[in-house]
Amino acid sequence: MGAPKQKWTPEEEAALKAGVLKHGAGKWRTILKDQEFSGVLYLRSNVDLKDKWRNMSVMANGWGSREKARLALKRMQPLPKQDETPIAPGKVVQSDEEIADAKPLPAFGSAQQTGVPKRSIVRLDNLIMEAINNLEEPGGSNKTTIATYIEEQYWAPPNFKRLLSAKLKFLTANGKLIKMKRKYRIGPPPSALVDKRRSPSMLLLDGRPRAPPKVDKDEITVLTKAQIDLELAKMRNMTPEEAAAAAAQAVAEAEAAIAEAEEAAREAEAAEADAEAAQAFAEAAMKTLKGRNPQGMMARA
DNA sequence: CTAGGGGTAAAT
DNA sequence: ATTTACCCCTAG
Numbered sequence: 419m420g421a422p423k424q425k426w427t428p429e430e431e432a433a434l435k436a437g438v439l440k441h442g443a444g445k446w447r448t449i450l451k452d453q454e455f456s457g458v459l460y461l462r463s464n465v466d467l468k469d470k471w472r473n474m475s476v477m478a479n480g481w482g483s484r485e486k487a488r489l490a491l492k493r494m495q496p497l498p499k500q501d502e503t504p505i506a507p508g509k510v511v512q513s514d515e516e517i518a519d520a521k522p523l524p525a526f527g528s529a530q531q532t533g534v535p536k537r538s539i540v541r542l543d544n545l546i547m548e549a550i551n552n553l554e555e556p557g558g559s560n561k562t563t564i565a566t567y568i569e570e571q572y573w574a575p576p577n578f579k580r581l582l583s584a585k586l587k588f589l590t591a592n593g594k595l596i597k598m599k600r601k602y603r604i605g606p607p608p609s610a611l612v613d614k615r616r617s618p619s620m621l622l623l624d625g626r627p628r629a630p631p632k633v634d635k636d637e638i639t640v641l642t643k644a645q646i647d648l649e650l651a652k653m654r655n656m657t658p659e660e661a662a663a664a665a666a667q668a669v670a671e672a673e674a675a676i677a678e679a680e681e682a683a684r685e686a687e688a689a690e691a692d693a694e695a696a697q698a699f700a701e702a703a704m705k706t707l708k709g710r711n712p713q714g715m716m717a718r719a
Numbered sequence: 720c721t722a723g724g725g726g727t728a729a730a731t
Numbered sequence: 732a733t734t735t736a737c738c739c740c741t742a743g
Contacts (some may be wrong), residue, residue, distance in 0.1 A: 423727095423728070423729080423736080423737050423738075424738085425736085426736090444721070446720080446721075447720065447721090465720090465721085465738085465739085466737085466738080468721065468722075468723095469736090469739095470736090472723085473735090473736060473737080720743105721742105722741105722742090722743085723741090723742085724739105724740085724741085724742100725738105725740080725741100726737105726740095727738085728737085728738100729734100729735080729736085729737100730733100730736100731732100731733085731735090
C-alpha cells in the first residue's frame with residue numbers, strides 16, 4: 419500500500435507466482451522468456467521479478483533476510499521485562515491456522531539452493547505439482563514418493579498424509595492429475611485434452627456408482643494454475659479476519675475431501691476398480707494419442 | 720545473471 | 732512520522 423509508481427497488477431503477480439511454481443525460484447530469466455508469462459511480464463525485467471518475489475515472500479513468511487536487516491537497524495518494541503519463553507524448535511505450538519488444511523505450507527527450498535530456503539505460501543495443490551515435476555519419474559509418482567518428497571523438503575502437519583490422500587483423489591477426479599495404477603502425473607492442459615467425446619474406457623472411469631465425479635464435458639470445477647494464483651493474489655490483500663475466514667472455509671473443504679477419501683478407503687474394492695479403470699483409460703489414451711506426447715510442461719530454454 | 724543492500728516516493 | 736513497495740546499484 420505504499421508505492422503506486424508502477425504498481426504490479428494482480429495479473430502480473432499471478433504470472434510471477436505461476437512462473438516460480440513452474441520453473442522454480444531464482445530462474446527469473448527463464449520465467450521471463452516463457453511464452454506463458456511473457457505476455458504479462460514483458461514490461462518487467464528479471465530484476466523486477468526478483469524484487470517483487472522478495473516482497474511477496476517477505477509478506478508470506480514474515481521474516482526475510484531483508485526484514486531482519488531493516489528491523490535490526492531500527493529498534494524493536496520495548497518488550498516488558500517479562501522473560502521470554504523460547505519456543506522449542508521441534509515443539510512449535512500449532513494453531514488452527516497453521517495446520518489449517520496445510521494450505522499455508524512453507525515451501526520453496528529449490529532443490530539446488532542453500533539450506534535456508536525462502537518461504538512462501540503455496541497451496542497443497544501446487545506443492546503436489548511441484549513434487550511431481552521435480553521428481554521427474556517417467557511413469558509418474560506414487561503417493562508415498564510424493565509424500566516423502568514434500569516431507570523431506572518442507573515441513574508437514576501431523577495430518578498431512580490424510581490431506582495429501584484427499585487432495586490427490588480430488589485432483590485426479592477433476593483431471594488435474596492422471597492416475598495410472600498407483601502413480602500420479604500431471605494432467606494435460608485443457609487444450610490438449612484427449613477428446614470431448616467420451617470413449618468406452620472413459621465410461622469405465624466412473625464406473626463407481628456411488629461417487630459422482632463429474633464427467634461432464636464442461637469442467638466447471640477444474641481450476642487452472644492461473645486461477646489458483648489469482649486466488650492467492652487475492653488472499654495477499656486480505657485482512658487477518660478475512661484470511662482466517664478463508665482458511666476456515668478451506669478447512670471445511672478439506673474436511674469434506676477427507677471424508678470422501680475415508681469413505682473410499684473403506685471400500686477398497688471400489689478404489690481398486692477405480693485404479694484399474696484409470697489404467698485402462700490411460701492405455702486407451704496412449705493409443706489415441708499415438709506419437710503425441712501429453713507432456714506440455716517440459717520447457718527447455 | 721542472480722542475490723542482497725540501499726534509496727525513495729507514496730500511503731497510513 | 733513510520734511503514735510499504737517499487738526501483739536502482741553493486742558484489743558474487
